[in-house]
Amino acid sequence: MKALVLDDIARSFGGLPAVDGVSLTAPAGRITGLIGPNGAGKTTVVNMITGLLKVTRGRILVGDEDVTEADAPMLARAGVARTFQNIRLIGDASVLDNVVAGFHRHEKVGTLANLLGLPSAVRERRELENKASALLERFGMTGLAKHPAGSLSYGHQRRIEMMRALAMDPAVLLLDEPVAGMNDTEAHSLADIFRSVAQQGVAILLIEHNMRFVMSLCQHIYVLASGQLIAEGDPDAVGQNPKVIEAYLGA
Ligand SMILES: Nc1ncnc2c1ncn2[C@@H]1O[C@H](COP(=O)(O)OP(=O)(O)OP(=O)(O)O)[C@@H](O)[C@H]1O
Secondary structure (H helix, E strand, O other): OOOEEEEEEEEEEOOEEEEEEEEEEEOOOOEEEEEOOOOOOHHHHHHHHOOOOOOOEEEEEEOOEEOOOOOHHHHHHHOEEEOOOOOOOOOOOEHHHHHHHHHHHHOOOOHHHHHHOOHHHHHHHHHHHHHHHHHHHHOOOHHHOOOEHHHOOHHHHHHHHHHHHHHOOOOEEEEEOOOOOOOHHHHHHHHHHHHHHHHOOOEEEEEEOOHHHHHHHOOEEEEEEOOEEEEEEOHHHHHHOHHHHHHHHHO
16 A cells, blocks of 8 residues: 655746645545645646656655656556546447456457467456456446447436556556546445445545535645645644635635
8 A cells, every 4th residue: 555645846837837836635535625725736736746747856766666756657557547627538449348458457468369369368368357347337337338428418427537547457546537527326325335345455646626516525635736735634624724715715
């Protein structure tokens, strides 16, 4: 089990600080919240963790491993998975195939073996399909396995994205606004899944500006405003913090 640790990370654009010295810990087995009004710097933090943006200063650790300068394959090996604000699926491919694609990191057999349809490749493909089917069952989507992912509702597409991230068997899972555009019932059923994923020992960092959802799900919440942390604590403490109220009302 590994924690995600941000140690004083910062990022500027054209000399203007977007994130200015953020330190936080998302421990294994917990859902840690990172909230803040529009433009607070949440997406910039996620993009630094996932290597899409370089840090201007600071360190990012997964367990004992320094992943500050890591590229996508190194991050995958360290066990970092994410979901995106905008859904990124293979629309024409089936739900099952989309989830199988998420297992990419664990594939042992080479592309050539796959192309040639060698027995080892066929066997591996079958194993991956079995694992994907288990995920589909957990997400209540078994009946939709053969449907093209692009034809499904927004809520279902978000679930597929989640399954793809989980297929990596991550140590750290970054959820970037996972319930945006969902109604309360859909959000609730996803919340149950997040809890069960955390219980397996995954460190989840939940990035949201839906404060109510974060409050219901996280034991510990960090609040970002104008690139800096202005508060942290349990949902009650954060919800009553005058600085947090002001940041949200002023946004
Ligand atoms: N590529 C970029 N170039 C210049 N400025 C940027 C860039 N990306 C982000 N910013 C600026 O950095 C600040 C933080 O933006 P960021 O998108 O991280 O906030 P956010 O909290 O994710 O907001 P939202 O909730 O609206 O997604 C904003 O002032 C934004 O304009």
